[in-house]
Amino acid sequence: MIKVNSELRERLVNASRRSILSGGVGLGALALLQLSRAGQAISATPAIKASPAALTDKGILGAGKFPARAKRVLHIMMWGGMSQCDTFDYKPTLVKMHGKELPPSVRQKGGRVSTMSGAQSSFPCIAPAASFHQYGESGAWVSDLLPAIGEIIDEFTVVRSMYTEHVNHDPAAKFLHTGFQLSGRPSAGAWVNYALGSDNANLPSFVAMCSGGQGGVGVDASAWSSGFLPSHHQGVLFGDGADPVLYVSSPEGIDKEGRRAQLDVLHKIANAQTRLSNDPEIASKMTQYEMAYRMQESVPDVVDLASEPAHVIGAYGPDVVIPGTFARNCVLARRLLERDVKFVQLMHTGWDAHSFLQRSIAYSCQQVDQPIAALVSDLKQRGLLEDTLVVISTEFGRTAFAQGQFDSNSYGRDHHGPCFTYLLAGAGVKAGHVYGETDEFSYNIASNPVHIHDMQATMLYLLGIDHELLTYHYQGRDFRLTDVAGKVVKGILA
C-alpha cells in the first residue's frame, strides 16, 4: 500500500508539474486541457463542442527551447541490420580482397563479434553484393541495388560513421528506439509526443507501421512503446488489414450518436473514479477513447487512396496495391505527414542477411528502394520536406567478412555494431552531404563517429528540444531519451 501511495504521489507531482509548465501561450484552452489530463476536470471537455484545434494537446513543453527546424519526423527503420557494405559505404578494397582474409588487426580493433561467427576459423572479406555508382552533385556512392534512392541522393546526408555497442537485434533495436537496451523506456516517438503533443487532434500524433516479415527478426512493440510515460503517448500501430486500426469502426447497430452518448456516460464514471484515486491513467484512457472516436472519421480518410492519381501512387512501385507492404505504408506515411501527424515510424524487416547475401539483400533493397524515393520526392514536391525530418536507420551494420562457408555461395554477413550507415534528409539537415568515414574495409570508423545517442540528441534538437532537459521523473530519478549521453551532431546541420 505504501508503495502504491508513493507511486501515486509521484504521478501527481508529474501531473501538477505538467500543468505548471503549460503556462504561457495558449493559457486558457491549454490549461483546461492539461487539467483534464491531470484528471481533474475531464467531464468539461467532451461536452463543449470545441474545435479540434482547441482540443489539441500541445505537449508538456508546448514549444521547443530552440525554434524547431522540423515539425514532423519520418523515421524509417530497417529492422534486422541493413548492410552498409552493400548499400551506401562503398569499399573497392572489399572487391579486391574478395575471398582473402580480413586482417586480424582490423577485426580485433572492432571488438567482439557475435557468437554466430565468433567460432569461425577464417574471416574472408566479401565483395559488395552489387556494383556501385556515384550520383548527383554530392557524388555519393550508392549501390546499384538502390537506383531510385541514388537518383535523389542529393537530398540526403549519408552518415557512414554510426556505431552502437550492441551486437544482437533485440537490445540494439531497443537502444535505437528508446535509448536503452532493456524494455521499459519510452520510444523516441513517445518522448516527442509527450514533449510537443499533437498538431492534429483528429489523428494520433505518433503512428507506427510494420512491413516485411517472412522469417528473420520480428519487430517488437518497444519501438512505439510509451514506457513509463502516460500510456496515451504510445504510438498507434496501423495494421495491414482492411481496418488499419483494429476495432476503430463501430460494430453493427451502433451509430455515431450512440457512441457519443456512451462516451459521455463513461466520462462521468471516469470522473467519479478520478476524484477517488486521482490516477492520471484514467485520463489517459479517456483521452484514448476520445481519440478513437475522432479516428472513426479521420482514419478512413487517411487510408482511402481513391483520391490519389494513379501516376502519383504508381511512383511507389508495384507493391503499393497490396496493403501491408512497405510501399503502401510509404503512401500512408505521406498522407499522415500531410495531415500534420508529428511522428511516423515505418519498420521494415528482412535485413538480417546471415546467409545467401546476394539474394537476400537484393530482395530487401528492391522492396524499399522505389517507395523511399517516391516518398521523399513526394514530400519535397509538396514543400513538406522543408519541415519534415527524414531518418533512415538500422540497429547495426553487417560485417565485411563472410559468415558461413565462403565457397558454398550460401554465405552472408554477421551483425556489426562498430560502423553502419544512416540516411537523413529534410528539415535542418544538409542536403547532398556525406558525414563520417570508415576504414577501407568498412569495419571500423576512421573519422567523425556518431553514436546512437548522438543521433537521438540531434533529432530532438531539430525538433527544438534540448535532449538534456526533456526528462521524466520515474521511480525516484529523472530519465531521458539519451540516458546520460548524446551530443548534437553539428556537422550534419544545414
Next chain:
Amino acid sequence: MNLIYFIGRFHVLALHLPIGILAMAIGVEVYGRLRKTDRFDKATDVLWIAGACSALLTVVLGLMHAAELGADQPGVIAHRNAGVALLLISVVAAAMRVSWWRAYQRLWPAGVATTAGLLIVTGHLGGNLTHGETYLVEYGPAPLRRLAGLSDPPVKVSKLEDGDLFANVVNPSLQQRCSTCHNNSKRSGEFSVISYESIMKGGENGAVIVSGDPEQSDLFRRVSLAHDDDEFMPKDGKTPLSDDQVKAIRWWIQAGAPKKASLALLQPPADVRPAILRSLGLASEDAKAPSGAEMALTEGTREADESLPALNVDTAAPELIVDAEQRGFVVRPIAMANPLLDVSITPNHRIANDDLAVLERLSTQVVQLDLTGAGLKDSDLAAVAKFTNVERLRLSKNDITDAGLGKLTGLERLESISLTETKVTPRGIVRLADLPNVRTIYIWRPDVAVANQSIERGARRVQVIAQMPRAAPGKIARTTDEQLAALDKLLSGEIN
C-alpha cells in the same frame, strides 16, 4: 609525478579542516576565558591538537600541490610561507596548552591573535591563487576596489554607441572567464589578462593575438574549439565564454585588437551587433532574443541564436490565441518564451467567413502560417497579405489562381511559399520572386507536369520546385522483372 599532483590536489579539500578547527579552537578559547570558565578546557585541548594535526596534513598536501602549480611563483611562495608559519604557531600553541599550561596562561593572547591573523592571511593568499586576485573585491564598492589596485569598473553604458569594444565588451569577458588562472600571481602558461599590455604580450608560446586575423590568434582559437578538445580554454570544466563573448572577441581581433575602440566609430555589422548588445546588457534594444544566460547553458545554442528571426514584437494576449484555436487554428510559439507564432489550420478544416479576421489579430506575431486545404479563394488572400511578418507560408490545396497572388506583394519577409495543388501557373509566380527574401516556391500539382526553374534576382536565386529533381547516375543496371520473379521464387521457400 602524476601521483604527487593527484594527491596534491586534495590540498584544496583538506585546507578547510584547519580553517574550521582552528577557528573553533580560537573561539572556544576566547569564550572560555572571557566567561572565566574551565568547562571547555578539555575540549579546547582536543581542538588545538586536531587543528595542529590538520594544519600539518594540509601543509604536506600543499607542498605537493605547489609542485604542480610551480613552486617558484611569487603567489605560491607567499602562501606557502604563511601556511608553514601557521603550522608552526599552531603546533607550538597546542603543545604549550597541553604541556606548559603556566607559560600558556601568560602567552595565550599572543598565540591566539597570531594564529587568527595567519589563518586569515594564508587563506586569503590561497584564495587569490584559486580564484584570482580580483575575485574578492570584484563586486566591492569603488573605494575598496581602488584600495586593491583595481581600476574602476567600466561604466555601464546605456546605448551601444557609448561603449568601448575593449573596455566594455572584450575585457570584462576576459576578466570574468580567464583571470582566475591567467593573473599576475598564477600566470598559467606565462600568460596574464590583467591588462591590455599583458594580453598583447602573450604567453610562453609568444603572442596570442594576431591583429586582424582571429584564426591565427591563439586566444580566439582556443576559446572557440569544441568544448571537449584538449586545447580548449578555459579548461578543467570551468565555465566557458558564451557564444556572444566569443563572437565579440573574434570581431575585436578582426578590427585590429585596439585598446581604445569606440563602438560608435566601429559600427558593428548586423551579424555581431546582437552579440555585442547582449554583452553590454542591452539585449532589449533591438534584438529580442531569449535571455543570453539561459540560452548559453547548453550546446546547440549558437544555431538557435542565429535562426531566431530578429523581430521585435510583443507577446500576443492569451485570449486572442484561445479565440484563434476556437476557429480551428493550431497556434504555437516557435520556441519557449518567444512571442513569435507558428499557426496552422487543423487538417481538413475549412475556414468560415470571419475566421481569418479573428486570426488577423495575431498578424504581427505569426511567422509561419499553414493554411493548407482551408478552402481559401483568391479574395481571401487580401487577408493573408496582412500577415506581413510571415516567413513561411503554405497555401496548398486551395482554389487560388495567379490573380490572387498579386495581393501578396507586401510580404517582405517571406522566404518560402507553398502553392502546390492550386491553380497558379509558372507565369503567376514570377512576381512572387520579386519579394526581397523569397528563396523557394513550391508549385507541384498532380495533373500538370511542370519543369523546375531557377529565377535569378541579383545575388538571390529563387528555386521554383514543381517536381523532385533527379540526378542521372552513370551506367546503372536495374534489376529486371525476370530477375525479380526468379528471386521471389527462390525466396518464397527460404529465408534464414
